[in-house]
């Protein structure tokens with residue numbers, strides 16, 4: 001057997017192992033954006049430069065959620081294995097979103113002292129919740145039909161976290 005034929009035969013399994021599912025990649029990007037934002041908000045000390053960083057990182061997160069929706073819309077239907085991997089990543093993201101929004105809620109007293117900040121945070125939370133709903137719907141549509149309601153349930157916790165943050169930032173406005 002010559003080398004070229006051998007590599008052709010090996011190629012499909014090698015590809016299956018190395019090519020990550022694009023929806024899983026998008027979830028990884030969104031998760032890392034979320035964690036970065038969490039760190040910046042958690043260490044906020046009133047510095048205007050840190051405020052700019054929070055704004056930039058929020059915009060990056062929003063943009064990556066919207067890109068994820070495009071990716072999911074274009075993606076092929078998910079296999080069972082891919083669905084399980086995405087369910088696991090979604091649960092991990094839900095924990096990170098819970099912690100990040102908790103951090104954003106806990107930092108509100110510091111933001112309250114700077115007049116314009118609260119409305120900007122509120123607007124970002126609303127935009128991100130809306131974008132996340134679209135992303136979730138696009139992903140759920142690619143899950144095997146029998147598992148779609150379970151998948152929908154997994155994303156509900158993320159939506160609830162946003163609603164909790166929005167309710168806190170809507171006070172006194």
Ligand SMILES: *[C@@H]1O[C@H](CO)[C@@H](O)[C@H](O)[C@H]1NC(C)=O
Pocket residue numbers: 034035038039042095096097099100103
């Ligand atoms: C978010 O920040 C809080 C406060 O520093 C920390 O306890 C938590 O582990 C962080 N979570 C993530 C996902 O970064």
Ligand SMILES: *[C@@H]1O[C@H](CO)[C@@H](O)[C@H](O)[C@H]1NC(C)=O
Pocket residue numbers: 077141142143144145
């Ligand atoms: C993808 O799955 C949906 C059901 O969730 C089905 O309606 C659609 O035909 C499937 N598309 C392909 C290309 O298999």
Ligand SMILES: *[C@@H]1O[C@H](CO)[C@@H](O)[C@H](O)[C@H]1NC(C)=O
Pocket residue numbers: 097098099101102160161162164165
């Ligand atoms: C985070 O999760 C805890 C435990 O389930 C819950 O009590 C809390 O309301 C959640 N907070 C946010 C902002 O999602």
